[in-house]
Amino acid sequence: MLYYQIIKGIIMEKFSLIIILFAALITPLITARFHIQRMPTAISEILMGIVIGKTGLNIARPDTSVQYIANLGVIILIFLGGMEIDFSLLEPKKDKTIYSPLGTSFTGFMTILFMSILLSGVLYLTGIFTDFVLAVILFSTIALGVIISLLKEVGLLQTNYGQTILLTSAFGEFIPLVALTIYSAVQQRHYISVLGLPVIFIIAIILLHRFNRIYVFFDKIDKATTQLDIRLAFFLIFTLVTFAEQIGAESILGAFLAGAVMKLLKPKPDTEDKLSSIGYGFFIPVFFITTGVNLNLRTLFTNWDAVLLIPIFLMAFILSKAIVYFVFRKRFGRRYAAGASIVTATTITLVLPILQVGRNLKLISMAQSGAITLAAIITCLVCPILFNKILKTEE
Template sequence: MTHDFVSLALIALVAAAAPIIANLIPKKPIPETVLLLIGGALLGPSMANVIWTDESVMLLSDLGCAMLFLLAGYEINPRTITGREGKRGLITWVITFALGFGAVYCFTGVSARGLDGLAVTIALTTTAIGALMPILKERGLLGTRLGDSILSYGTWGELGPIVAMALLLSTRSTWTTASILVLFIVIAVLTAVFGHESSKKEGPIRDIFFAGRDTTSQTFVRITMLLLIALVTLSSLFSLDIVLGAFAAGFILRYIIPKGSQDLEKKLNAIGYGFLIPLFFVISGAKIDLLAVAENPLLLVGFIAMLVLIRAVPIFLSMRYDKDPEVAELGGRAHASVALYCTTALPLIVAVTSVAVNAGAMSDSTASVFVSAGALTVLIMPLIASATYRVADAHPIERLREGRVGHE
């Protein structure tokens, strides 16, 4: 127990220091997420060995991961993934998965159909929407045309791999897993419908919840945490990855509150980004074996290069040849910017490699390299994306229109 509190104290120290260090660096080029991972790696078992990944700490880390995906799911408007560009995002993700499978089959020594090969394939198709959201908010991209494109393509880079993990990384037969997945979706949909109808139905229970939302009862927060933990527990009982339940909880919460709630969002952000999510990233960093990463620099660089080729290039081409006038008006640099943002990958790489390691299909050292590569994308891709099309941060379509008005 003492070890656990020592670990938590050091994790809290890293979490508190990360934003200070990030903001002291001019222009804040390094995201806090990267600093959290570095801190965890330096203090983890492979280096200083003062942060231990014991069972109790890992439980909190899993809750942090779940909170990250809940907030990501909550931020996504269903129309983003069902609209015209969202459908192109789905098709593009399927293409990236096929390219990833082909790359693993042709250029690696692992079996593409083995658990380790499938884990690498899925990792090559991911977009870290949860890690991207704070960056997009800081840069004022949410709600802009560029931001909408990032979410349209990026959400499928999160949702597609989650479903693929459930279907392909299970030890059960595919049909059994598919049946369980359908059952899970049915339960999630029924929960969403029940919650939506209950939120509109007047009565004493509804009055109690609304009366206690800003008191010590914090009824809205408690119900949200119940929803999250219940769906994560259901995922675990069905032997599905917890990220599926967490992401579903975010979608359900958005369906119940379609216009959102600023008060609830502030409270959830405080719980998530104030404690649980930084803890998840620090523990993820503690799992990285820096010596193993140093011994495999080619694997590290090669994985990042494959991410760009398999994930970024198809998205760029999809946008480049999109006949939608608004997409075309963004221009090639914005298309490249969207593609690079969507190549930011981390939380799902942690989840995918953890499944492979726990199954004995992947070594800890190899997983460390992949997680480190994902961490580097969080640092590199947003920087390059911003440099590629800086005007995108200032609402490009509005500027273009203003320019046209000025010429007239």
């Protein structure tokens, strides 16, 4: 029996990538078959990972190669998040009568940050969650990628309302990323890394300046067998990720800056499509499914302290964004303000790498990480549905 278990474990490790890729293939087919396409793809992939992983059938046991692909997946996911930022929204409007979403979105995020600090203080003082700073970073994050997809589906991405939510979400991804990098460096006592943090931004600016002139030249010499724009994108990713790691920063910050640099180079629409195809076609599904595979809910539900965190963090994710209502109400009215406060509570994209950093630094346990992940998954299931209902009511 023991030998059988050993042989089974070896086989499962060897075929884990095939199992995960097959799961990635059939997940959208299953959601289409049962008419649940409204569920964010990331959530359906995590749920599929739970089914085939430690919690469910336990037929997928990722080895180092699968984990490496999953790590690349989160890097490319954050890179594509950086590419989604519309930098024209940050430009001051010459005509003062034209609405600019910058002021509203920045004020909105600052209220989220204030509420996150308040809620984290309550959890710290009550002893429910003792890492105050990590809680602030978690509560202030917003799932930029999920929200962009949702705004595209409902046709709001190009409206003033959609742009304001988009920019608020961008703040909710970039600022927590920087905060996580600084906090991680302090926890590891790499204080020089904090001083070296501007270096990664300087490198990003140098890369932007260097490639800004020759990027136009790419169109003249590019061909199907060279794909220079894709090669440049991966060069930017690995350059900034490598430098970020060398100065003690988080790799995902380098990936985000690489996406921002690529966006500022103004790539062709088909470049973004090709990069999205590579990311969402292979690397990113492996990351989300592997996250579900590694999530052991059986162990989680035997730890009642961790189980208690699920409703607490779920309420905190929602309450930290509820205050956005008062910022959006002045500009868009009550219903759309309520929709903004609900949709910005959607959080999963950055929560997963934050929790991974927390586990690596031994700031949180695996059970706590699983509980917080489950709370984030619930926000992605509930908040988009409520947002769509509010919009339908308004219509």
